[in-house]
Amino acid sequence: MSTLEIIILSLIQGFTEFLPISSSAHLILPSQVLGWRDQGLAFDVAVHLGTLLAVVIYFRSEVVTLLRAWFGSFSGCHNGESRLAWWIIIGTIPAGLFGLLAKDLIELYLRSAWVIAGTTIFFGLVLWWADVKAKQVKNEYELTLSNAIFIGMAQAMALIPGTSRSGITMTAGLMLGLTRESAARFSFLLSIPVIIMSGGYTALGFLDDGVVVNWSELGYGAILSFISAYICITFFLSVISKMGMLPFVIYRLLLGAGLITFLLW
Numbered sequence: 001m002s003t004l005e006i007i008i009l010s011l012i013q014g015f016t017e018f019l020p021i022s023s024s025a026h027l028i029l030p031s032q033v034l035g036w037r038d039q040g041l042a043f044d045v046a047v048h049l050g051t052l053l054a055v056v057i058y059f060r061s062e063v064v065t066l067l068r069a070w071f072g073s074f075s076g077c078h079n080g081e082s083r084l085a086w087w088i089i090i091g092t093i094p095a096g097l098f099g100l101l102a103k104d105l106i107e108l109y110l111r112s113a114w115v116i117a118g119t120t121i122f123f124g125l126v127l128w129w130a131d132v133k134a135k136q137v138k139n140e141y142e143l144t145l146s147n148a149i150f151i152g153m154a155q156a157m158a159l160i161p162g163t164s165r166s167g168i169t170m171t172a173g174l175m176l177g178l179t180r181e182s183a184a185r186f187s188f189l190l191s192i193p194v195i196i197m198s199g200g201y202t203a204l205g206f207l208d209d210g211v212v213v214n215w216s217e218l219g220y221g222a223i224l225s226f227i228s229a230y231i232c233i234t235f236f237l238s239v240i241s242k243m244g245m246l247p248f249v250i251y252r253l254l255l256g257a258g259l260i261t262f263l264l265w
Contacts, residue, residue: 001043001217005036010221013047014228018055018188018236020127020167020248021255022120029116029259046218048199050225055188055195058233062189080141084189087148091155092193098156099198111161117259119162124252127171131245134174140186147176155190162256165191167248180240188233 001009009030016023030036056063066088069081143151154172158165166187173183 001214005030006043006217006220007224009043010047010050010224011228013221014051014054014225014230015232017048017051017225017229018166018191018232020164020170020245021252022116022162022164022167029113042218043221045199046221047225048195050222050227051229052192052195052199053222054226054229055191055233058230059185059189059192063192066189084141084143087143087145088186088190088193090145091148091152091190092197094149094152094156095159095194096197099159099201102159106159106161113259113263115160116162117256117263119160120252120259121256123163123167123171124249124256127167127245127252128249130171130174131180131249134180135177136174136179138177139179139182140173140189143176143178143186150176151186151190155194165194167252170245174245180244181237184237184240 012026012030013023016026065081066085069077069079070085070089073082073086151169151172154168155165157163158168166184169187169190170180170183173186174180178186
């Protein structure tokens, strides 16, 4: 990979992982539009590690509190934090199951620019509708078991490129009455086990294949994705309550329309 490719792909991963605009779509597009070769499994793991570190460090106090509460729940100590920890775990299960069952189908039929264009536009409009209709009366600690399952099922749909994991989980959260910031915070916390699972599964793939990796490429990718992801989380949570989802909806519509125009050209 060239230095330019490393920089662009790392920044794409970092800035789009937590914005409701689909990181997978943006990572696939360079190969579809620019003709770049696939960045490889090892690089995917590296940039996902960077984004994982960013969200864990940003929410470090919450992560520690949730882990303590979760372990405490086994001894009968239940509170808002322990319930939220369980909802995160339960919300992760559908994506894990769907990923195992449908991975080959998705890789074979759905990783195309046409699919990305369609899902980018469609789920962008769904996000806009949910944001406009949102009651915004609850925070993440008021979620119920059925709410966690609903958001988890929505998250599983994000395995389809162009959907956006953060976008679809925020959409589901808004539909359930969460405030924008609470929907975003739950989405970010929910990303932690998903990124761990996805990165671990991918890592096993390239380790089993015995692929020779360029460790400097991986290091630069992880660092750049970490920095950009941390900036992204900080910015997004500071403005989302006032700004709303409309700018991201407009971006998705323009991206989808631009991609369709490129494909028809």
